[in-house]
Amino acid sequence: MKLSSRNSLIGIAILSLAAGIGFAIYKPKLPFASFAQGKIGGGGKKGTRYGTVKRGDLIQRVTVSGTVQPARRTVFVAPYSGYIQKVYVHVGQKVRKGEPVISISTSLQSPEQVYPIRAPFSGTVVALSKMEGEYVTEKDTKDIIAKIDDLDHYNVVAKAPETDAARIKKNMQVEIKVNAIQKSTLKGIVRTIELAAEDADGWRSQQSTFKVTVEVQSPPSDLRSGQTAIIDIVTEKFENVIYLEHEF
DSSP states (O other): OOOHHHHHHHHHHHHHHHHHHHHHOOOOOOHHHHHHHHOOOOOHHHHHHHHEHHHHHHHHEEEEEEEEEEEEEEOOBBBSSEEEEEEEOTTTTTEOTTOEEEEOOOOOOOSSSOEEEEEESSSEEEEOOOOOOOOOBBBBBBSOOEEOOTTEEEEEEEEHHHHHHOOOOOOOOOEEEEOOOOOOOEEEEEEEESOBBBOOSSSSSSEEEEEEEEEEEEEETTTTTTOEEEEEEEEEEEEEEEEEOOOO
């Protein structure tokens, strides 16, 4: 073998050995190695963020705001024009279905017997706007005499954007956070979701919304009608899975 050929072979062998040593020292971290170590991110480049792979329950939610309302409420207006002859209740009083609330007469001097207007369901008197002797106008919704709410049963009524409404189904479990009640999270269940959307107005809302009614389970005594709430509707739940946090 010629000397030049032998020198060429020796040179190639030395270069190959040097390249192997360099790769062993400076080799980059491969993606599968990062997964095996419980981290994801590649190459160790500046600004790379790493997240830890975890095992647990993965829950998907739809979060919207709503308002607490009694499950049933009624207002009393005059069925005909006349004077309030008698008020049988006071604010805060609990009444049973069929008990008298008010009576109205066409004349305070009339000797005719007047039959009282009665409660359509059991509830609590939450407002009285008129006194005995006042004149009221027939079926005037602005001339409300009294209000009765069912304070033993509450709903949270919310509006879900059309992109989220398709994921909401009846009987889904709900977590409720009432702004005025910081100490606990309430439980609820989806009772209805309307099939007809409320159209977007182009200013406050850019997409249509669907009305969602959530029944509050075991409502606390300090829950009140009109309070604002945030509801988390659980649309999917996967138990004991490996997952990576969303920001990674």
